[in-house]
Amino acid sequence: MKPAPFKYVAARSATEALGLKAMHGDEAAFLAGGQSLIPAMNFRLARPAVLIDINPLIALDSIRAQGGGAVRIGALTRHRTVERDPIIARHQPLLHEVLPHVAHLQIRNRGTLGGNLAHADPASELPAVMLVLDARLRAQSINGERWIEASAFFKAALTTALRADEMLVEVEIPELPPRCGTCFVEVARRRGDFALMGVAAVIGVSEAGICTQARLAYCGAGDTPVRVEAERSLVGGTLSTAAIRNAAASAACELDPPGNVHAGKDYQRHLAAVLTRRALLTAFERCRERTIEEEHDGG
């Protein structure tokens, strides 16, 4: 259980880190929190020849409020920092809610948002949350930078749209629509474990009580985090118990979870239906609470 030999470089600047990545390509890996990479190296599942430590690049450890409730989070921001940040708690309640589900405190002290997303474990909660929040991710290389939508970022298990010379540097989460509620729920065998099934929901309703917005994303449900067509069935109607139950049932039918030693496909589907219903009901409830708050703020 010791890593294979590698060359270690503590990057002194983003330019140096990107230059090294451009030079070594897939032979090199960025080391952020290392909470997924180092276990993989200890098992020798990962054997990078060059490890580019980006921990000295503290400019990437930042949370900035944009206009409205949009936020930009630097890739090196630790989970624990995001979890405790008042801007996130106020404007991005879904992200605030999901973080205690991500591993344990001791891992969150070290693990980073960018590292988690670039690792792209389909059982991890954060990729699903980025997908449901319509986040976009900024990738940099020595040749420039580009923004990648979350829906185009997660390609397969442990595989992203990042090219061999690119580094994920920042995530932008847009503001939530007005009159909107969110919820994350999961079932895991133990606290801090990866979810057997997890769902993130965003719901918006008009003043007349008509659903204007419904988004559902799942972790543990396939090779990547997934959105479902069933979310559309809710838009334009009232969020009755029956409508929510129907949407939850169709969502579960649409999913094709992989099944594993702890939860077969059928059980995962069952969890998806139950969790979707709970997430939608809670998100709808919070919608009303948040609307009251917004009216207070506005008044």
Added chain:
Amino acid sequence: MMAADVHTIAVKVNGTRHTRQVESRLLLSDFIRHELQLAGTHVGCEHGVCGACTVLFDGLAVRSCLMFAAQCDGHDIETVEGLAPDGERLHPLQQAFHEAHGLQCGYCTPGILMTAKAFLEATPAPSEAEIREVLSGHLCRCTGYQHIVDAVALAAQRLRSLPQEPTENGA
């Protein structure tokens, strides 16, 4: 055969500065145990699950099996040996674990003590739920956790009643 990739690090461990040459692939846990001969930090799973190797890195509880020694240049580490530096008088946390039967074989204990130290500094009056939440990052295969929860609660109570000692740097 690739030549070993070696780095010089200066790291403060339990208040003492050490300068060492380390191979890049040397885990922090192995550096602490083999290079510094501080065998109180235990190694269980070596993939971040069990929590036995937990130390404080710049004051925060982290898994020492999930960091490289080369990353610690210029940083501050605390291990279980730092709790009772004279080796005679136990830290209030250790005393509480002793009295509340918070350990049996003791393998998981050093990691739990380090998590508890940082936790009680940040949360001096924790609820039982908060104690259980923070302990969820540690596996114990002997006691069944109840006595560990009791020990942390007892330590919290004792630490709250202690007069505040000035910190090392006088801050």
